[in-house]
Amino acid sequence: MTGEPEEVGRETDAEVRTYIQRADLLDDLGHFAEAAEELRDALRLAPDNPEALATLGMVELRAGRAEQALVPARAALAVRADHLLGQAVCGYALVELERKAEAVDVARAMLDADPGSWLRQLHFAAIVRRVRNGQATLDAAWQAVRLAPDEAETHLVLAAVAGDLGLTDIARRAHAEAVRLDPRAADDTPPAVLRLRASRSGGRPAPDEADPAPAQPGVRRGLRSGVARFLAVGALYAWGAPLLVALTMLAGPTAARFVAGAVGLGGIVLFGAFRAHPPTGPVPVLRVLGRLDRPLAAACVGVLAAPPMMLVFAALGSPWPLGVLILLGAFAFAALVLRTDDLGRPGSGT
Structure with missing residues (x-):
């Protein structure tokens, strides 16, 4: 105890x-x-x-x-x-x-x-630059680049600091390197340093600071494509499963119920894999969708309800679960067509 x-x-x-x-x-x-x-x-x-x-x-x-x-x-x-x-x-x-x-x-x-943390050097340069730019900020920006040369943000901050100090050649080369590392950096003026997570301190996180899986670049695209794929597979399942059961009816109701049970269990495994490994990382996507777009979240819940409907048919042999399945598939397809393009745009939630 x-x-x-x-x-x-x-x-x-x-x-x-x-x-x-x-x-x-x-x-x-x-x-x-x-x-x-x-x-x-x-x-x-x-x-x-x-x-x-x-x-x-x-x-x-x-x-x-x-x-x-x-x-x-x-x-x-x-x-x-x-x-x-x-x-x-x-x-x-x-x-x-x-x-x-x-x-x-x-x-x-x-x-x-921790002067050896590139993130601390980066934030120091970005903050002090807006108060009194000078040699200290330039040194910190250079140190951040030296510690993390593959991070576009370090080059962006160096470009901003150097540009403010009139060092145009350094600013131009630093900005070009940032864009080379990440083409989206071309639009990052001033650099969005607050997008960085505190625990990513140059590969040296604090011992008691867990990394809460930072939001990654392109997460809008990842979330949208993941949900779209989930709904597409769900619609195919909800329409294909009743068709398969209807075909096996030719061999008799017992065979149809046996196939329905197998398809229902297979669907639970399939959609469980989607939930365990969503494209945006180990985040409970359904709860996030519930805040962003309730109809889309409802469509995803409908997809998850499809395999249990097959199991209900397998248990009862009544045709009404198959009708519910077809409706769930139509709902998932409608959400796929009408809602996923808007997912991830600020203010798009309903």
């Missing part, structure tokens, strides 16, 4: 990480209010979780609410003074609020905590 509190604690931590994962995805999609709600749910479970607090600050800041961002970010720092994301959010928020001296102090403390 002595291990029970530890087990409960691990379960709570896992649930909090799941909320943060969903918030990351919603934040990447531009749904800041929904992301903040996920994080508040996490904080109801673990009020002192620094990652959830700092992430809430990040979401508030990206939503344009710098004053509101400071409260959870500072709460994260009260729990752990060197929490990178908490320090970064505080720094950016203070710059937005024109509290420049405080912003520089936070940036210096962030860098002093």
